[in-house]
Amino acid sequence: MSDTVAGRSRAAARDRLDAAGASAAGLDVRRALQLGLAAIWLLDGVLQYQSFMFTKAFGQMLAATSPGNPGIVSSPIDWNATLIEHHMVLLNAIFATVQLLLGLGIAYRPTVRLALAASIVWALGVWWFGEGLGGVLSGVADPVNGAPGAAIIYALLAVLLWPSDRPVPSGAPAPFVAAHAVGAQVARALWLGLWGSLAYFALTPANRAPQALHDMIAGMESGEPGWLAALDKHSAALVANQGLAASIVLAIALAIVAVGVYLPAPVAKATLVLALVVAGVIWVVGEAFGTILTGGGTDPNSGPLLALLALAYWPLAAAAKPRADRSLADDRPEGITA
Amino acid sequence: MSIPAWILDIFAAVMLLVAAVSAGQLVVARAWTRAGARDADIALSHLLMGIAMAGTLVASLSTLPNAAWEVIFAVMTAWFAWYLWRETRGQGAGALVSGHHAPHLLHSAAMLYMFAALAGPAAGGGSGMAGLATGSSGGMQTLHAPTLALVFALLLIAYSVRDVDRKACADGYFHVVGRHFTPAGPALATAVAGVTGQGGPAGLAGGGDSAVATMLQPEAAEVSSGDLVTSPVNASPPERLLLCPAVVKGCRVAMGVTMAFMLLIMI
Numbered sequence: 001m002s003d004t005v006a007g008r009s010r011a012a013a014r015d016r017l018d019a020a021g022a023s024a025a026g027l028d029v030r031r032a033l034q035l036g037l038a039a040i041w042l043l044d045g046v047l048q049y050q051s052f053m054f055t056k057a058f059g060q061m062l063a064a065t066s067p068g069n070p071g072i073v074s075s076p077i078d079w080n081a082t083l084i085e086h087h088m089v090l091l092n093a094i095f096a097t098v099q100l101l102l103g104l105g106i107a108y109r110p111t112v113r114l115a116l117a118a119s120i121v122w123a124l125g126v127w128w129f130g131e132g133l134g135g136v137l138s139g140v141a142d143p144v145n146g147a148p149g150a151a152i153i154y155a156l157l158a159v160l161l162w163p164s165d166r167p168v169p170s171g172a173p174a175p176f177v178a179a180h181a182v183g184a185q186v187a188r189a190l191w192l193g194l195w196g197s198l199a200y201f202a203l204t205p206a207n208r209a210p211q212a213l214h215d216m217i218a219g220m221e222s223g224e225p226g227w228l229a230a231l232d233k234h235s236a237a238l239v240a241n242q243g244l245a246a247s248i249v250l251a252i253a254l255a256i257v258a259v260g261v262y263l264p265a266p267v268a269k270a271t272l273v274l275a276l277v278v279a280g281v282i283w284v285v286g287e288a289f290g291t292i293l294t295g296g297g298t299d300p301n302s303g304p305l306l307a308l309l310a311l312a313y314w315p316l317a318a319a320a321k322p323r324a325d326r327s328l329a330d331d332r333p334e335g336i337t338a
Numbered sequence: 339m340s341i342p343a344w345i346l347d348i349f350a351a352v353m354l355l356v357a358a359v360s361a362g363q364l365v366v367a368r369a370w371t372r373a374g375a376r377d378a379d380i381a382l383s384h385l386l387m388g389i390a391m392a393g394t395l396v397a398s399l400s401t402l403p404n405a406a407w408e409v410i411f412a413v414m415t416a417w418f419a420w421y422l423w424r425e426t427r428g429q430g431a432g433a434l435v436s437g438h439h440a441p442h443l444l445h446s447a448a449m450l451y452m453f454a455a456l457a458g459p460a461a462g463g464g465s466g467m468a469g470l471a472t473g474s475s476g477g478m479q480t481l482h483a484p485t486l487a488l489v490f491a492l493l494l495i496a497y498s499v500r501d502v503d504r505k506a507c508a509d510g511y512f513h514v515v516g517r518h519f520t521p522a523g524p525a526l527a528t529a530v531a532g533v534t535g536q537g538g539p540a541g542l543a544g545g546g547d548s549a550v551a552t553m554l555q556p557e558a559a560e561v562s563s564g565d566l567v568t569s570p571v572n573a574s575p576p577e578r579l580l581l582c583p584a585v586v587k588g589c590r591v592a593m594g595v596t597m598a599f600m601l602l603i604m605i
Contacts, residue, residue: 031503039499043492046599051340089342100595107502225485293484295605 029316030177034106034116034161036308037154041119042103044299048096052296058092059085062130068138073128080129098122116158123158127151130298136197142207143198143254144286145216146302153305156194160187160312175265178312188261191313195258195275199251208247214240217285223294228284235285253278265315272310279306341603343396349596350395356589357388362580380442383414384589387449391596394452404453411450418443441497441590448490448597452604455482484605491598498594501587 052058063081066074084091102122105115127133127149134141134149141147162181165174174180178187206212218236221229239246253274260271283289283303290301360381369378390407393400402410418439425433425440434440457480481487579585 035499035503038502039492039495042495042499042595043598046491046495046595046602049341049345049599050603054341093342093345103499104502104591107499109503227485289488292488292602293605295603 029314030161030163030180030312033157033177033308033312034112034163036304036311037119037157037161038103038106038115040103040300040304040308041099041106041154045096045098045100045103047292047298048092048099050295053092053096053298054089056085056088059088065130065132065135068135068140069132070137073133073137077129077132112163116162120155120158123151123154127155136201139204139206141201141204142216142286143201143250144207144213144282146287147201148194148197150299150302150305153194153302153309156190157305157309157312160190160309173316176261176313176315178309187313191261191309192258194309195254199254199258202247202251202254208244210241210243212243213246214243220286220288220291223291223296224288225293228288228293232285232288250278261313268313268315272314275310276307279303279310282306346395349599350392350399352592353388353392353395353596354399355388356593357385357392359580359585359589360384360388362576363586366577366580379417383418383442383446384593386410386414387445387593387597390449390453391593391600394600404456408450408453411446411453414446415443415450418446441501441594444490444493444497445593445597448494448601451486451490452481452597452601455486456604457482479604481601481604487601487605491601494594494598494601498591498598501591501594504587 047053059081062084063078066077066081068074069077099122102115102119105111106119108115131146131149131151132138134147134152136148141149160178160181165180166183175184176187178191181187182190201207214236217232217239221232221236224232257271257275257278260268260275262268263271280303283301287301287303288294289297290299290303291297292300363381364378364385367378367381369381389401390411393402421439422433422437422443425437429437
């Protein structure tokens with residue numbers, strides 16, 4: 001009896017230690033990911049200072065996201081684009097500075113909550129007024145070119161990396177970093193919704209047309225350095241007239257990624273690696289690094305954000321172990337210890 | 339239309355401020371003496387970079403021809419590369435990321451690249467700066483090998499974010515400051531033990547909390563430390579401000595962000 005009690009105590013203590021270790025490791029990883037998000041915001045801010053953003057072309061670029069959207073969505077976009085064209089220097093300088101401050105604010109520990117909260121509001125505003133809701137409602141959303149809009153992923157990351165820990169009744173550690181703030185179930189549902197929507201967008205008529213992917217990639221060549229233009233040219237040639245097949249392959253890959261977080265840890269890791277690879281290919285080939293190298297990119301686009309998101313779902317080592325131990329222990333009758 | 343001049347003026351003013359602070363640090367630390375020479379190279383590099391960047395941003399602030407800056411930053415890059423190589427011998431490859439001289443090597447190399455890769459004014463009025471050491475021509479400057487500019491910019495941003503995240507004075511952030519406020523290693527342990535009345539700080543290995551504790555009680559730290567040169571208690575408020583870890587940290591972050599800004603707008 002005493003052995004049993006002592007065994008239980010030891011197991012409980014070990015679980016508590018494992019949970020504490022997992023929690024500490026999770027927090028460290030979360031801070032690292034917050035800094036990654038801060039770096040991207042800082043990059044956004046600096047890019048917003050480029051000379052292109054102080055021209056009427058910037059306002060016209062924003063206005064181009066309006067067509068195809070419902071009136072209630074497009075009217076504010078048009079109004080905003082006109083406003084920016086009329087006051088482009090002042091407003092763009094404010095935009096750039098705000099994004100710079102968001103990056104620095106997230107990186108600075110005492111202001112991380114304030115900056116993350118502000119980044120959510122800002123990102124949602126940019127998603128609507130700057131990206132036309134990512135083309136989700138206008139039917140032009142393309143996962144290879146930034147759908148469902150990079151800005152909404154900024155907001156999602158800010159929520160998932162929020163520096164608080166949702167209490168878990170069982171006391172078990174969060175299985176991955178993104179689960180700390182909103183809980184594992186909600187985090188998994190958000191992941192499924194995002195990557196599932198990407199899989200859906202890959203199969204929309206506009207994206208599965210024979211030359212759709214080819215034309216999109218080929219269109220990225222202009223203004224890029226020689227090596228990137230050559231890469232885009234060859235990639236475009238590879239998918240010429242293969243739009244439907246490429247869309248199906250991409251949709252399958254995205255769907256596997258979407259459900260991956262519900263699978264056991266080893267399989268989930270494999271699907272997360274797939275997510276990282278997909279994000280990398282999208283960023284380099286489909287988004288050409290957000291066209292930063294042309295001098296006209298406002299942000300690095302969705303590739304790095306998707307990669308950051310995937311890392312937030314990477315199973316925490318210390319969390320997986322006690323769960324495996326617990327599943328074994330749960331099978332044993334009460335009172336029997338190893 | 340290019341970037342409004344007043345934005346470039348603001349960045350140039352910030353760089354001049356950084357240069358002035360660095361010059362002040364060299365004076366306060368008596369960098370020309372043997373005792374004060376430690377890490378004077380870092381303050382000197384900040385001084386030169388501040389002047390060079392201000393002159394690059396605003397043509398009227400230009401001081402030396404680009405070729406001269408190339409030589410200066412080539413020497414500086416080699417200097418910090420040598421120190422970093424020595425650090426890797428002691429600390430391993432980790433020094434390449436977290437070594438004391440790693441960010442300074444990056445800054446110097448980025449400046450060297452910037453001056454070496456400057457191309458002529460862009461024909462079509464693309465991105466670039468009107469006042470970029472082109473005198474009164476008003477032409478736009480761009481950079482050769484823009485991919486390298488992006489790589490440098492990303493690294494500079496990464497280091498800047500890391501600097502903002504770190505507590506000032508953590509792991510001997512800047513020794514000119516450290517000598518005044520944060521004695522390193524055993525001296526720090528002794529100093530904080532004196533403050534806390536314990537055998538040593540619990541978080542000494544991490545460095546951060548201990549450093550903060552020492553910063554909060556600098557007089558206790560210096561009483562216990564034998565290698566302090568100047569007393570912050572006796573230092574005048576301007577001297578204390580110049581050597582304040584937050585100011586030093588702010589200077590480096592401002593420099594990193596401005597350098598990334600310059601590289602990206604010249605792509």
